Amino acid sequence: MQFDGDALTIDLSMSMQEIAEFAAFVRPRLEFIERIEALEGSTLKRSALLAVLVSIKRAKPQIVIPFLEAGKMHNKHYGTMHFICAA
């Protein structure tokens, strides 16, 4: 995880423990974070991380999470994955 100014870059293949640490890290700093990027080449491996990112977006709608906002991602192991939630 890299914090550069107001942008956070994360490895999508975090373990459960790292996901919990990530959520704990973001909580008190949410107002300073404007963007969360995925580390290039990293692969989402746990739905818990997806849930954390959606929950961050719910708490701060203006935050930019390109990977999430694309609404879908493709991976050779998991195929195409769509993420949807109600307005």
Next chain:
Amino acid sequence: MSTKQEQLKAIFIEEAGEIIEKLDVDILRFEENPTDFALLNEVFRGVHTLKGNANAFGFSRLGGFVHHFEDVLDHYRSTKESIEVEILELIVNSVDLIKETMTCELDALPTLPAAYESNLEAIKALIAFKKGKPVEPTATTTAPAVLGDLASEFGLGCTDQYEQLLTQAATLMATTQEGDERIWRIDLTLDSDSYRRGVDCFVFIALLGEKAKGIESVFDCEKIPALETFVCDQNFMQHIGIVVLTAQSRVEIEENFEFLEAHEYRITPIDAAPKVETQAVAVAQAPVEATTAVASSAKSTIRIDTNKLDELFDSVGELVIAQNFIAQNEKIHAIADESIGRTIETLSKITKRIQDRVMSLRMVAIRDTFDKMKRVVRDTSKKTGKALHLNVLGEETEIDKTMIDSLSDPLIHIIRNAIDHGLEADSAARIAAGKSVEGTITLRAFHKSGSIVISVSDDGRGINKAKVLQKAIAKGIVTADENLTDSQIFALIMQPGFSTADAISDLSGRGVGLDVVKTSIEKLRGKIEIESVEGQGTTFSMVLPLTLAIIDGMLVQAAGEIYIIPTLSVVESLRPEREIVHAFQEKGEFISLRGQHLPIVRLGAYFGHEERRIEPWEGILVCVETEMGRIALMVDELVGRQQVVIKPLGKALARQREISGGAILGSGDIALILNIDALSPHAIEMSHA
């Protein structure tokens, strides 16, 4: 209409009934918590299914109404706008109207419910108003803007979008389908503790992906809360839909999910899209897979016609009788062969096990009945203007399915009675009595001494014993010199025409209700007990047998005949001392037992059998509880206690109220089951005539 269509229609009716029942319950839960939009979504899904099914079967009036109602639900679930009280009322009323319209459709009535048009207009007006006015979402429900935009861009709600993405994926896969490949849909609904169990949907997607030609998944993130309330180790991903193109069989696919609970996944084959060249292969395979699917789903639940279940139960009843006959047959016992004894013992155990298992098939949780009562409480509360809180306990208690249907009306009446008469007239009266403004109604089900008790309690003013007694004397139901116990006085309110209500409301107070309740419960071989403390409240308890098909009875012999007394009524049995037996001219015989004088009823004489007259201290007295107090039945011998399968009586005996049924004993003899309450009023004079 073809048989197939009739079958489909029957399935629709059953499913629609279930959906509407669930709607009724869910809408009340939502009314209690109008910010629970997940629940509103659930309601929406039910309504959506109902609409599709209704239109498919040509029930256009139902379909039309539900279509507009769905728009209302869709609006609120998408905007998460707070719902005003009057709109909630409109929604609740609409569910009522759906129920009524469904009945009109099923009965092919030309007319519709009176409120159909006005309710429909109100719904349409609401939607028009909402569409004309931009909606301000509530502050607490901010959603990811881009994701929301995506949904609105396609004009889709979350469920529609979810389904559409899965359908698109399947259609796309069908274009590359070849050979023995099939398209499967897998729905994952993992429990919230799945992470703690080390289960993540990504594992399954990866496993499926390893052997698939194509895989696509859709994650429904709707229930994920904002970061403030988010818990990392809790799974908020409610639905994940996976579409996979693979040559794997169902069994092979299923192996991936062996560590999941059965309710956490569902595998469904998807037929190929019609325009695909390889369609023939897929369609040809479909029936085989469909059969497999049915076989697989049969592992969890299957629907059975209750008549078939009753027939099965009857057959098991015959089996029990035959088994008893063998077990008690003296000629068989006389055979000095140990292996025969062991075989009979094994047969007895197996028969008992079969009987228990078949019995359990008829047992259902009382939850659904209690859920319906929530609506009754709500409506009565509104009608009477009394604020109240409902406590529901023991919803999981199981009761015979055949009893469930007959329980609703008595329960409704008792609940309405409790609210209308039991609770104080207004909040001022409650405050003056040192109680909270909100009244409490407690609905409870529990097992007690081999019976099921369903009780309705209120914390209201209690029954005024003096007033009840005074009214009963005035109506000539009892005389002033009768010495009645509290429970006998309370039981008077269930006499026909009895009502202490000063005013008649449209809910209760006409005195035609509680006696009907009593009769209904008696038809179920049960009884009603009333407990009340003035100023503190009243409890009506319906004590019911576990099942209508079997009775736990005490077998007694009188004048050479065997009778069965329901154990529920038996208090005690004894051979009395000569000193406690008294005889009064023209009043018959009595026994003094712990300060109470119980009339003695000679059972043999009552039924007109010739008998050698013996004195009470030479026989056995079985003390039983009747609605008019305790009596002592005099019998020659106690044969034993056993469960017997109840057999209906022929028309001739059915009119004899003292007998409620018959049973075939192991010896092949027939025994009559006594209806104790019908026995008591004339018992004394008859037995001493």
